[in-house]
Amino acid sequence: MEYNQKNVEFVGAGSIPKSNHSLDYIEQLTPKQIVEELDKYIIGQNNAKKVVAIAIRNRLRRQKIQDPVLREEIHPKNIIMIGPTGCGKTEIARRLAKLTKAPFVKVEATKFTEIGYVGRDVDSMIRDLVANAINLVRKEFEKEVEEKAQKNAEDRIIDILLALRKGKSTKQTSKPSEEEIIKNPMLLLKTFVDMSQMGKDIQAGMENEDKSTYEDKQIRDALREQIRRGDLDKFEIEIDVPTPSIPMIQVMGGPNLEEIDMQLQSMFGDLFPKKNKKRKVTIEEAKKILYQQEVDKLIDQEKVKSEAIRRTEQLGIVFIDEIDKICGRGSHHGPDVSREGVQRDLLPIVEGSTVNTRYGPVKTDHILFIAAGAFHTSKPSDLIPELQGRFPLRVELDELTKEDFKKILTIPKNSLTKQAIKLLETEGVHLEFTEDAIDEISTIAYELNSKTENIGARRLHTIIETLLEDISFEAPDLPEEKKHIVIDAQYVREKINHIIKDRDLSQYIL
16 A cells, blocks of 8 residues: 555645645554554454554544544553463554554663663653654654755755866866866866857857857756766865864763764754864765755755654654563662663553653653463563553464465565575575475575574575575576576475474574
């Protein structure tokens, strides 16, 4: 399903869209359609897909409530996903964020520690979420000014080339080589001037000023065409590159160094203006550098910030993985001492609070939090009661069966077999997986998960890479007659079975 941008209207360069990009898109998706889209990438886990689809739809329903007081009081129903690693918990949340065009961040609960211990501050997850929202919104704004920014960048390169022609720029100190002369656009400019002179009969009636303007336009158009085709990519020019004049700041020791450093850099960055520095680059590099400069000029950064904060607050999704690892209550010693402390630090963020970021304060009241964990040695009820109450929805994901592995290898758009085929196609190798090969790989993955640690679908990554190791190594040197390779059940057994039989070896390799 493609995102329809027809209803998005921009008043001008850098302005905020009149319509809400993400909510417009979500409005087109019913819970059933959300599940259907997730089915394209994730096999099974229908209960989990259903729960997250309802959560996303409820966001839209809340936006449609006319009473502002009641609308503000409706909070998202946060979700805990319970299931072994590799069963699709993270992928569901990630695909959901992509599908709804929502700001998304994945964090691991084990990276946070109670205040006073070495580790990340829980507020950093919201700062990361806002940073992702900034990138998301900026890309949308950039699409609106892309054409104009490209033209402006080309105009600046053309101005530099014309200045070189008129001798306004620094001259080369050494005699250019023949290859440089061939690629020198100044010679091309002379040709363009001669070509423009061929039309002097047409210009006969023009005034001298009109002739000059017409000739200049012809030269600029011809140069623009050369730049777009890449004919001048290797030619070097000098451009102005802004460099921030910020003093070196280094904070030694203490927790949350990244947040402190970020805030100091942001503060001093505003006090010290940027300076321009001359830099010699190829036109190929200049196109990229000048394009970004022109985009920055055309986009109103303040409007990007305000739109990003609004989307973070209304549409943001935070996925907290390994939440079972911080399940710990009561008095503990050693490494468990901060588990309950981390939960209490997470509580105000999940309940709803205001977090200060470099882009402005962000309210977390309507951010959707999805937590996940295997819960092998603990259970959700081991979380502190207050935190449990903020995750009212719990869904258990199923362990993957042999049939699930077969579907994972063939059905998704990004399946491992499709990835392997496309990768080797770049070497001219045509790889083919037979049905019995898929069946054999699925059987091996299921048995290994049953006998050793259950790592879910991640087991398939290891098996496929081990299976194709020799082919990937030899692919560039294979003769043409051997570039069609069929992977069947026998090939799989030859490559994998000896590893499986040696149990100690299989634990290291597979």
